Amino acid sequence: MVGIFSLVTGWPGPSGFGSSSTAEQVTQGIDGTNLTAIITGGASGIGLETSRVLALRGVHVIIGVRNVKAANEAKKTILTEIETARVDVLELDLCSIRSIRAFADNFIALNLHLNILINNAGIMFCPFQLSQDGIEVQFATNHIGHFLLTELLLDKMKNTVKTTGIQGRIVNLSSIAHTHCYKNGIRFDHINAKDGYNDKRAYGQSKLANILHANELSRRLQEEGVNVTVNSVHPGLIMTPLFRHSAVLMRGGDDLLRGPPPTAEGSHREILCRLQ
Template identity: 50%
Template sequence: MFGFLKQRRQTPSGFSSSSAAEEVTAGIDGSGLVAIVTGASSGIGAETCRVLALRGVRVVMGVRTPSAGERVKEEIVKNVPAAGIAFSPFTLSDDGIELQFATNYLGHFLLTNLLLEKMKITAMESGIEGRVVIVASDSYKHTYREGIRFDKLNDASGYKGILAYGQSKLANILRSNELSCRLKEEDAKVVVNSLHPGVVATNITRHLGIIKDILSPIAKLVLRGVEQGAATVCYLALHPQVAGVTGKYFVDFNAVELKPPATDKELSKKLWDFSVSLLQ
């Protein structure tokens, strides 16, 4: 009855929106590679860890709760021979920063920058391209009118959970674009791309409460499983088709054109400097 919702439309990459992470990485040997995966204790992050490990990649799991990460690790080890918050009520992190911005964007900005120098050196010495894969979302199109609320980031007035989520995802795309430009200027052997994983059935919308409960039966019919949600992540991390590709935004394995304000280079630079100032 609902088969029309899950048609396999093949794209130029050779894969479709129904392709799973195992399918898009089939035959790829990741031996000798190291991947750091955030949000690794559930959902897309956990599935990404599983498939990368299946392909021989040494996986470092970034988790908020060690016990949850340990359970995922045990399951992977037994069967093999990311972190996100959406639509939460206004809350500040322990550092006094709006929670969705801190969790979905700023923490990843810091982690990437801490690892970047090591990645550049390793890529140069090994001859193996480094890849930064940033999970964003088409929700970047649904943010505040000014794009990023620099002056009101931590202000509860005017806060809307769904727009704050879009703001955090827009920030990730802007970060990807800016970092890609900086690395190209340095002629570094590291590429950076962002992606939309599709609308995936995970626990990220746990703050929606009764609305989530009402929509759950319908959602199961139309949402992707984590196997499909992790597919473009694994594709960008491992597939030879995207070697050398940088500064792009991918949907279903293919680079697509971004819409404003995600194309604003000045906004990307302003956000970068703003983020650095928040971490000082």
């Protein structure tokens, strides 16, 4: 865990890495050729860079996305750089319970191992909206969708550990914004209420849920003696299309980075590299 001082200065933590370390530096020398990873939202921002670097280390990467066209473009970009990359795209809309179930079925039908699940996709500061299942959209996408996905893939992960003897990893992309929640934490009785909705606090609430999910799942798996770790991370502040609903942050980040603001069509890798 990197404190706020280290986060801003990039000062390395006990691992020797800090907020200014790149994914390539952190994974230097790791051979991932016998690993398979699912990355949700792996065609944009942090997810795209994660997909690229895992593929660079030989990991078979499955990108779960709602925008299959964008993901195929991302796959093409990765393959241009890394000819041997193993990257597949599967449709996944985390805002739809039906889509999540279909994704899990489709993945299981591929008959692959599953060593790593990175619950990365997310939306931030959206105006009030309900998902097609009637759940507030930030809570649905950031938490409920990943919670269900993890549940549906857990047996696959446990079987992979049994068969391969390799430790499984689940990572939830949370945020320091989990501290900026509603007054009494998660509004369990009003998750889907428009009344009192605050776009920032709703994001914080969903990110708090990501952490609680990771903590409790980790506790249960340890109790069960299953060799799968579950962690949540705050990835730092990185200008990506995540900020599309916040003109102020977009402008602030733009000044900070001295470059054009990111768009969904922009070069996400370039955006990430500006901070590295």
